[in-house]
Amino acid sequence: MKYNKYLNDREILNVLLIAIAVLLVATSFTYAGRVGVGAILYPVIIGLALMVSVVIQMVKDLKGEAKYHFKISEGEKKILIIVALSFAYILLIKYVNYILLLPVYIVMLLSLTGEINVKTKIILTLTLTIFCYIVFYRLLSITYIY
Amino acid sequence: MELYSQIFESIPNIFTLTNVMWLLLGISIGTFFGLMPGLAGPQALALLLPLTYSLDVVSGLFILMGVAGSATCAGSITGILLGIPGTPVNAATVIDGFPLAKQGKAGMAIGAAGTSSGLGGIMGAIVLTILLPFGFSVILKFSYAEFFMLALVGICAMSLATGTSFIKGIISSLVGILLATVGYDPILSYARYNFGVLYLWDGFSVLTLMIGLFAVTEALELLVKKEKSDSDFSIEVVGVVEGIKQTFKHYRDVIRSSIIGILVGIMPGVGGSLAQFLAYGTTVASAKDKSKFGKGDIRGVIGAESSNNAKDGGSLIPALLFGIPGSIDTAILLGAFMIHGITPGLTLLQKNPEVIFTILWALVAATIASVLISFFAGPYLVKLTRVKGPIIGVGVIVLSILGTYGSSNMFGDLIVIVIVGFLGYFMKKHNYSRSSLIVGFLLGGITEANLRLGIFTYGWYGFFTRPIALVILVIGIIMIGYNVYSMRKGRALT
Numbered sequence: 001m002k003y004n005k006y007l008n009d010r011e012i013l014n015v016l017l018i019a020i021a022v023l024l025v026a027t028s029f030t031y032a033g034r035v036g037v038g039a040i041l042y043p044v045i046i047g048l049a050l051m052v053s054v055v056i057q058m059v060k061d062l063k064g065e066a067k068y069h070f071k072i073s074e075g076e077k078k079i080l081i082i083v084a085l086s087f088a089y090i091l092l093i094k095y096v097n098y099i100l101l102l103p104v105y106i107v108m109l110l111s112l113t114g115e116i117n118v119k120t121k122i123i124l125t126l127t128l129t130i131f132c133y134i135v136f137y138r139l140l141s142i143t144y145i146y
Numbered sequence: 147m148e149l150y151s152q153i154f155e156s157i158p159n160i161f162t163l164t165n166v167m168w169l170l171l172g173i174s175i176g177t178f179f180g181l182m183p184g185l186a187g188p189q190a191l192a193l194l195l196p197l198t199y200s201l202d203v204v205s206g207l208f209i210l211m212g213v214a215g216s217a218t219c220a221g222s223i224t225g226i227l228l229g230i231p232g233t234p235v236n237a238a239t240v241i242d243g244f245p246l247a248k249q250g251k252a253g254m255a256i257g258a259a260g261t262s263s264g265l266g267g268i269m270g271a272i273v274l275t276i277l278l279p280f281g282f283s284v285i286l287k288f289s290y291a292e293f294f295m296l297a298l299v300g301i302c303a304m305s306l307a308t309g310t311s312f313i314k315g316i317i318s319s320l321v322g323i324l325l326a327t328v329g330y331d332p333i334l335s336y337a338r339y340n341f342g343v344l345y346l347w348d349g350f351s352v353l354t355l356m357i358g359l360f361a362v363t364e365a366l367e368l369l370v371k372k373e374k375s376d377s378d379f380s381i382e383v384v385g386v387v388e389g390i391k392q393t394f395k396h397y398r399d400v401i402r403s404s405i406i407g408i409l410v411g412i413m414p415g416v417g418g419s420l421a422q423f424l425a426y427g428t429t430v431a432s433a434k435d436k437s438k439f440g441k442g443d444i445r446g447v448i449g450a451e452s453s454n455n456a457k458d459g460g461s462l463i464p465a466l467l468f469g470i471p472g473s474i475d476t477a478i479l480l481g482a483f484m485i486h487g488i489t490p491g492l493t494l495l496q497k498n499p500e501v502i503f504t505i506l507w508a509l510v511a512a513t514i515a516s517v518l519i520s521f522f523a524g525p526y527l528v529k530l531t532r533v534k535g536p537i538i539g540v541g542v543i544v545l546s547i548l549g550t551y552g553s554s555n556m557f558g559d560l561i562v563i564v565i566v567g568f569l570g571y572f573m574k575k576h577n578y579s580r581s582s583l584i585v586g587f588l589l590g591g592i593t594e595a596n597l598r599l600g601i602f603t604y605g606w607y608g609f610f611t612r613p614i615a616l617v618i619l620v621i622g623i624i625m626i627g628y629n630v631y632s633m634r635k636g637r638a639l640t
Binding site: 090113 | 200311313314316317320321323324327331333334336338339341366369370371534536537539540541543544545547548551552555557560561564567568571572575576578593594597598601
């Protein structure tokens with residue numbers, strides 16, 4: 001059996017799930033001990049069941065390791081950038097009005113796709129910004145996001 | 147009986163001009179999402195949930211039922227004309243629908259698909275109307291053990307049905323249940339798992355999770371996917387009336403497939419994908435001349451389409467009576483109930499009967515309207531699929547972010563939808579079921595509260611000695627066993 005030198009995204013997902021399950025069980029013992037035995041039962045069952053299921057899945061994954069060659073695709077790189085951009089937009093709208101930043105965000109998202117011409121980009125950006133201004137800013141009266 | 151008379155008396159109150167407008171909006175959005183390959187009803191429902199927050203419950207349900215009733219019907223048009231199922235539940239329609247389109251009989255196929263889909267949907271609504279009062283008397287016999295067993299069976303069934311692997315389905319459900327534990331303890335109201343973060347004190351919002359998992363994940367994919375349609379738009383669409391005639395000619399197929407759809411819909415988590423193939427399979431099996439199936443037989447289209455709309459009515463039965471979603475559409479509908487503070491079950495039947503009437507009538511109206519749309523505008527609407535994925539993706543992601551804030555006014559929700567959307571992408575990539583996660587989240591609180599209250603009231607043994615609880619458990623084991631067997635058999639065949 002050959003093992004990958006580095007953890008791949010599937011293994012990271014599995015490890016993350018186990019870590020969450022351990023955290024859940026551990027935290028259950030700290031809080032539930034103070035409020036009664038009944039309260040500890042359910043979260044601990046869920047946490048243990050999650051741990052066991054993930055371990056079974058990891059064993060199954062290891063058996064089929066040869067079939068899965070991890071490589072970050074071009075699309076996944078773009079997804080990472082889109083997620084980073086979205087976080088940047090969300091964090092910035094705490095300080096700058098969200099409608100003012102919206103065209104910049106839309107243009108940057110569209111630029112990443114690379115398939116859309118300039119004319120469509122301009123039309124789409126303007127249409128979507130005006131739509132959001134009317135619906136969210138004027139009709140729903142969301143003037144600031146904080 | 148009183149419930150039946152109330153259903154008809156409620157029509158003038160429900161069908162106000164405003165509500166009809168909301169229904170039309172839902173149908174338009176549902177049709178658009180149904181037509182677009184890669185998008186489906188759940189994405190549209192998730193995206194529209196924030197909008198319903200600011201509306202009264204009847205208007206909100208009109209929008210959602212408009213989407214639920216129209217997306218499947220619209221998806222059949224894309225399947226027939228382009229050979230790509232608009233929604234996953236139209237996959238079986240493509241088997242005979244696309245060859246018919248290639249033979250120049252696209253109109254007949256669209257006519258048959260629309261009519262059978264409409265008839266199936268109406269049959270589903272009728273069965274729902276008939277069964278609800280009976281369900282009312284059943285609910286009265288339910289206690290903690292029965293609700294716990296039902297929720298447990300629902301979670302397990304959904305884990306099996308929506309993914310390719312049982313373990314992955316279970317993991318997804320457990321993560322959903324785990325997320326449901328964040329916030330206040332349902333029995334002692336003790337704040338837990340918030341790690342000192344103020345945002346987590348109230349737990350996660352179902353709306354935020356749904357938007358993240360369905361709308362944002364799909365938007366991320368649409369933004370990066372390079373897909374060009376090689377569809378032939380020059381297909382002439384004639385013979386819609388012939389398709390309608392063919393449906394009535396093969397009425398036995400419509401009735402049989404609708405019954406299959408309703409029965410599959412009632413079973414939590416079995417899903418529309420199974421219903422359509424089961425209905426298609428039985429249509430083939432019951433036909434005398436089987437030679438044309440797969441090459442363009444109108445009976446194949448009728449069989450598949452009758453079932454997929456009929457299952458909507460069926461899946462609403464466990465959702466309305468017990469709060470157990472029969473499909474992802476009904477899971478989102480239950481999410482809308484939670485947003486409006488409505489509890490399914492006895493309380494719903496006693497205190498909010500207007501909600502049930504609204505769902506019934508909106509489902510019937512949306513089904514009829516979407517059938518008419520598919521007849522008159524379907525072939526033209528399919529040109530919408532020319533819109534590039536990234537354009538839709540940008541729209542969906544922007545509306546998801548602003549819509550989420552619009553409904554909750556919580557900044558933390560914005561961060562959560564992006565994180566959940568990103569995780570949803572990896573879940574989809576590695577075949578972890580997103581639907582199971584949502585069902586786990588929705589039913590997690592029910593299982594915990596009923597398990598603990600049940601143990602407190604009659605101890606562990608109560609769960610295995612109460613007759614109804616035991617029957618539910620046995621049915622659940624049979625259903626799960628059958629699913630595992632089918633899964634293994636299917637894997638062995640491939």
